[in-house]
Amino acid sequence: MQRQPLRQAKTIDNVFNSAYWHLSQQDFTISEIRTKLERKTDNQQWIETVLTTLIENGYLKDNHHFAVRYCELAFSDDIGKGAIKRKLQLRGILAAEIELALEQVMDALQVDSFAMATSRLLNKFEHFHGTTKEKVYSQMTTKGFSRAEIDHALSEHPQQATLRSKLAVKADKVDLTTEIIKLYNKGKGETLILQELKQRLIDVSEFENIIYQLSLSEDIDFYKSCREQLARKRYDLSDYKGKSKAYAYLMRKGFGSDEIKEALNPSDD
Numbered sequence: 044m045q046r047q048p049l050r051q052a053k054t055i056d057n058v059f060n061s062a063y064w065h066l067s068q069q070d071f072t073i074s075e076i077r078t079k080l081e082r083k084t085d086n087q088q089w090i091e092t093v094l095t096t097l098i099e100n101g102y103l104k105d106n107h108h109f110a111v112r113y114c115e116l117a118f119s120d121d122i123g124k125g126a127i128k129r130k131l132q133l134r135g136i137l138a139a140e141i142e143l144a145l146e147q148v149m150d151a152l153q154v155d156s157f158a159m160a161t162s163r164l165l166n167k168f169e170h171f172h173g174t175t176k177e178k179v180y181s182q183m184t185t186k187g188f189s190r191a192e193i194d195h196a197l198s199e200h201p202q203q204a205t206l207r208s209k210l211a212v213k214a215d216k217v218d219l220t221t222e223i224i225k226l227y228n229k230g231k232g233e234t235l236i237l238q239e240l241k242q243r244l245i246d247v248s249e250f251e252n253i254i255y256q257l258s259l260s261e262d263i264d265f266y267k268s269c270r271e272q273l274a275r276k277r278y279d280l281s282d283y284k285g286k287s288k289a290y291a292y293l294m295r296k297g298f299g300s301d302e303i304k305e306a307l308n309p310s311d312d
Contacts, residue, residue: 052083052089055086057084062097063102066102072135073098106136106140110136110140110143110144113127113144114148115152118152118154122186123156126185126187127187156192157191160192161195164183175206175207176206176208178209179197210244223240223257224257226239227268232268232269232293233265235296236297238297265299269298269306272292272293273289276289278292289307
């Protein structure tokens with residue numbers, strides 16, 4: 044259904060009535076009311092007269108008083124400075140006016156942003172089951188807290204040790220044997236496989252045992268894989284410089300010196 048355009052004001056009283064109606068619904072900033080009145084009339088003199096009268100009679104707060112009241116309410120609800128700044132800027136309050144209001148209210152109420160962050164975190168998260176470190180930081184950042192404030196809040200939480208990253212949670216579901224074979228099939232050597240598994244926070248306590256078992260069953264053969272990876276390249280192995288480049292390449296792929304030497308010198312047994 045198409046929205047009907049606002050009926051344009053024919054007199055300044057119509058503009059006053061529109062402003063009173065909006066302000067009866069909730070508090071608005073001067074900028075917000077101005078925007079609403081500009082939809083009602085293009086007579087800027089009427090708009091300025093209405094705004095001035097509303098401010099003088101206390102119906103409309105000037106920016107400073109609006110920002111101060113907003114800060115007071117936000118802090119009482121454990122909302123951090125970052126979120127307050129973002130919201131007030133969206134509502135047309137200048138950055139300098141916001142900073143002045145924040146300073147005034149924080150001083151008057153003796154606001155401790157670190158204690159506030161701790162209070163919100165403890166109220167929001169009794170435990171960290173079903174969430175991740177990234178989600179906690181995201182939610183707390185949305186509520187206006189800085190990294191330092193969130194770090195402090197977490198240090199005060201009795202369940203801090205149970206909070207895990209998304210990567211760590213994902214790592215718990217990984218089958219180590221399957222992952223080793225996947226990486227092996229991508230042409231990676233033992234050292235590089237171990238390194239990548241550690242980077243993904245996967246438990247590698249059984250790594251050496253699994254490598255041994257897979258070697259016995261011939262599911263993996265790093266000597267063979269090393270030769271295959273070398274064959275993909277066109278190094279001149281008759282030249283010392285070419286051999287050096289090949290050796291460095293295979294080392295980066297995670298192969299051991301014995302595997303590389305056999306690949307470079309297949310006749311040396």
